[in-house]
Amino acid sequence: MLRRRNPVRTGHRRRPAAGLAMLALALVVAAVLEVSLGPVTIPFMQVLPKTVAYLRGDHSTAAVVMGAIRWPRLCVAVLVGAGLAATGAVLQAVFRNAMADPGVIGVSAGGSLGAVLVITAGGASVHAWAVPGGAFAAALTAMAVVYRLGTIGGRTAVHTLLLAGVAVGSLCSALVTLVLSLTPLETMQQILFWLMGGLDGSTWMSAAWLAVSVAAGMAIYMAHADALDVMSIGEEQAEGVGVPLQRVKRVLFVTAAVVVGVCVSISGVISFVGLIVPHLVRLWLGPRHRSLVPASALGGAVLVVAADIVARMALRPVELNIGVVTSCLGAPFFLYLLRRHAVSPWRSA
């Protein structure tokens, strides 16, 4: 069925700390490129002085571009990438399913539906936070419905939950399409712009919301790192060694929904980050969640920042959709690794 490249059984030592350090370095490099490249190029050496100038109240073009546009955009990119990828790693373990990503629990599609409804009702002109707020409320509603459907007699069955998430997700997507087909052209453009997702219009305020929810989410994920290890071996194994399974599943599911809900309501749906990054990190640094979750977060941040640079620079002055870039860069690379290792990422060493 699956060929192994190396038939000899080998134990090899993994170096999670070195991996984390390399990812952090890559993130710093990507971040510097992100803030200095763009329609207004700011030399690397000018990044820090211009930022300080903006904070001191300098309103020259370079300082404003740096302080009010590039830095918030970078922060949002980093936090969204980290939140989506870490959540993907956690959900893959909870569902024991290699296909699981933040989309499977129906939260992204629910969030899209909420945003679309608010835009159609004309809410976008009422208040800047009306659309993200609507998206977040709808995302949490979708989560509550999925959770209710997946819980029978106080026990949450992950397979039912997974199927309920996919079904609720498709229903929401269908409703989005329905609303789209009924709206006038100019509203439709606005909706499409939101659905395609992106980091335009990132503000310090959205970065702050993201920072709070992603940081809280990461803390909760890390507190359950050991439990996630046992759960990815099997739910009954986890109960055998004393994991309070129902409570852990509930906590992680709600946390994942909130993190994804905030990400989706601020940046729209950025596909593929939550699926591919955890698999790449697992291939590289091994399956332990103590290192997998933070490394996925860093990897997701690097991927989104890098994709944003490509999206803005590749076909200047046209800006590409960032989700298109993550998928076009990520999928071939992922498939290459998959074939090279000739094993499923789930079982590789």
Add this chain to the structure above:
Amino acid sequence: MPELRMEGVSFHNVLRDITVAWSGGSLIGLIGPNGAGKSTLMRLAAGIWVPTGGRVTLDSRDVHRLNPLQRARHLTYLPQQTFHDVAYTVREFVAMGRFAHRKHWQERVHALRAAGRRAAVQGRGPGGASGTSRQLVEDAIAAMELAPLADVPLAQLSGGERQRAAIARCLAQGCDTWLLDEPISNLDPYYQWDILRRLRAMAEDGRLIVIAIHHLELAAQFCTELTLLHHRTVFAHGSPEEVLREDVLAAAFRLPIRTFRDPHTGVLRVSLPPRPAR
């Protein structure tokens, strides 16, 4: 020595009025036809499922009243083998047995409240609980003769080696009561024999080990007591000689199974009926 008691336990329409007492120093074989409720009884005994009637007690404490962490410090449960398609190494897997013994963050908070900052910080140092934990994991690996395979991913092990790793995981957990659901199914004769030999030795150290098992002859040789489930309840319980009677087996398994003493070695043999002539 641990004592696990079931008093009038029932569970929906799967089990009714199960009353049985198992105590330390014995390897209990739970036998019975498919669908008799062996796995259900295991999960009830492990406190994973709550009985709809009756009580399950471990050393006179209700098993399902204990929280999962407390329970896992007294009792370990090993499900039937369905997993192991994963990249965790043998050492990482065995260390998972220590889950309930780690200082969890809730307990750290309690410790902080109870004894001030210092107590909570001491609990996590390398010389503290985690240091002895690491030693217990290494001991368990050595006891199961898995040292050369300690860094090999589970996905690369044979079925028998995985089962040995699973036993090492139970050993690392450090409980006196073990509940193992079909630990030798799907193994070749060598590993069936090898695993049962080890389990018997560990039971003789004072543990209570309950295994669900289909292989009647091996059950007769290695188990100290057998519990036969049939018709949703305990059909027979006692020493292998008492349970493996031809009339009992014929009723439970719907086959004329013969039992006899081996004329050469004197051990109890179980023989299935020959293929019917056409």
